[in-house]
Amino acid sequence: MSATRIHVPCDAAARSVGSDATARAILAEAKRRGVDVELVRNGSRGLLWLEPLVEVSTSAGRVAYGPVQAKDVEGLFAAGFTSGKPHSLALGLTEEIAYFKNQERLTFARVGLTDPISIQDYIDHDGFRGLKRALALEPAAIVTAVTASGLRGRGGAAFPAGIKWKTVLGTSADQKYVVCNADEGDSGTFSDRMVMEGDPFVLIEGMTIAGLATGATHGFIYLRWEYPDAHRALNAAISAAYAHHYLGDDIQGSGRRFDLEVRLGAGAYICGEETSLLESLEGKRGQIRYKPPLPAIQGLFGKPTVINNVITLASVPIILDKGAEYYQHFGMGRSRGTLPIQLAGNIKRGGLIEKAFGITLRELLYDYGGGSLSGRPIRAVQVGGPLGAYLPESQFDTKLDYEAFAEIKGMLGHGGIVVFDDSVDMAAQARYAMEFCAIESCGKCTPCRIGSTRGVEVIDRLIAGENPAKQATLLRDLCETMTYGSLCALGGLTPYPVLSAINHFPEDFAKPARTRVPA
């Protein structure tokens, strides 16, 4: 009889709640009982509240158990979980769990399914099919496919990817680059991390296709230091890709070249801004650049550069494989395809939900999320990271769509949703938004560098009740200066969380000072 295959995620989130100990316990218990077990460390399925989520391969499919701590393992063996038998932690077939089943997994098709650093597993699950297509196409045809798919930058700015690529293709130079922005710094987001840890080859494939499309022969992944697991996975996958000629000077015998390496950031939120990231890659302070020139014309080391977020690049292989029309078919309005949504913060069922654009916040918060973790009413959600607006319950019917969010003075950003219950102090959140901007400002422009510090001071006076009407006017005036006078989105969008807090939750700014919990 062949070994029972058991999957225990190696994803950092799963590890953060004990999946390594669970994996060790499974091996030890199997040995003690003389059961033949093959342990696979897969990526996470994204049902994070169930981590560590253990899956057992059976003839009917993969059966899930979770959350499984090391102490549960003996009981699972006793109940016969190696043949998919019932147990109080049993969840049935993984792919029948509603949270998972109702998703539209395109970019995340393999995440959680495969062994992330096995190139054979990647190939067996439709890997490198997009690259094979691309190798048979002219560069302009690849760019046309990406443009036709409607893919927009998933990092937050939502700029059409095909347009960037076309500019790089049309700019002649002795050297061009592909840069992946893996500086996923927005609180509430982890989709980049999950792809890099759970399916690193898809990013390698997407970047290689970007290279073929634009004539770039060298790629950099700029990864934040906070993701050591992703760093290890990417380096292992890059080595395997070189060994199997998916990277290097002769990709799959085509004579085409693409080299790829990972560089680490060092804890600067601003380096998620593309020009600041390029400065950092060049070995400089991460201060933003004036635009123009666009990075597509003068980017890294002054050369034409494709710079895209992880999810954008990781969505390219399936577009090339299944066609632009297939991808474009998902979504609504001008937001085409799918968005890997991250449900985070004070939420009962947090995790990764890849859906076509158009789902409402309410569906996500209650149907998927099951309400708050604390069981208290959800009072506010922040969508799009620390620069995104705080939305009240009255806006929960907004559809996830770039334009719909712009209409309510919000932004979808990188698709992170952070949930707060009714214990939140929105004045404290507004103050934090200014404080964060002050800590992370690159210092290049005055509205952001000084404005954020002044913003903290004004909010402090407002909260303390020192002539509040005057402070409120001053704060709005300051926000206007930051919005229109800042060089980049950090200073320019910090007013979003601040003003949305004050507009939607004015009562929190008027509390008597003594009832406040000190920050």
Add this chain to the structure above:
Amino acid sequence: MTKEHTATVGSIGRFMNRAQTDAVLNVCARLKSSAGALMPILHAIQSELGFVPHDAVPVVARELNLSIAEVHGVLSFYHYFRKEAGGRHVVHVCRAEACQSVGATAVEAHAKRTLGIDFHGTTRDGAIRLEPVYCLGNCALGPSIMIDDTLYGRVSTQRFDELMAGARAAGEA
């Protein structure tokens, strides 16, 4: 490396010991030919020495043909680079919104109080250095902390104490 070379470095890097100076020079020799080498070099120095000594700055500047101001400017820009020694374990506590929504502020206050230090400080026994971090990418399972390069989720104040006790024990072993 030549004798003369070492002597010059010794006079600049007078507060680095010989082993530290050698480590810095070795890192530079290994990495300086790559494009945009400064960040990888600073990372490698910190990873080998636990911090980037003040006196490594002129050494790196000379090896890369940059001004001391340029290297200092980069070193001081990035929050992750530590400029002083201290702490067998570095504990990063997430301060970002998703963790705030599930009680990170209380964990942060508890950490400072029980360790008796503020951010960027090191406990008196030299075991723990405390640093803030803005998102560890574990936003559905907060509050999160990172001890060296291991991530922990759902960190209550009680779990924090257990993890610190564990780190201290591991450091002494």
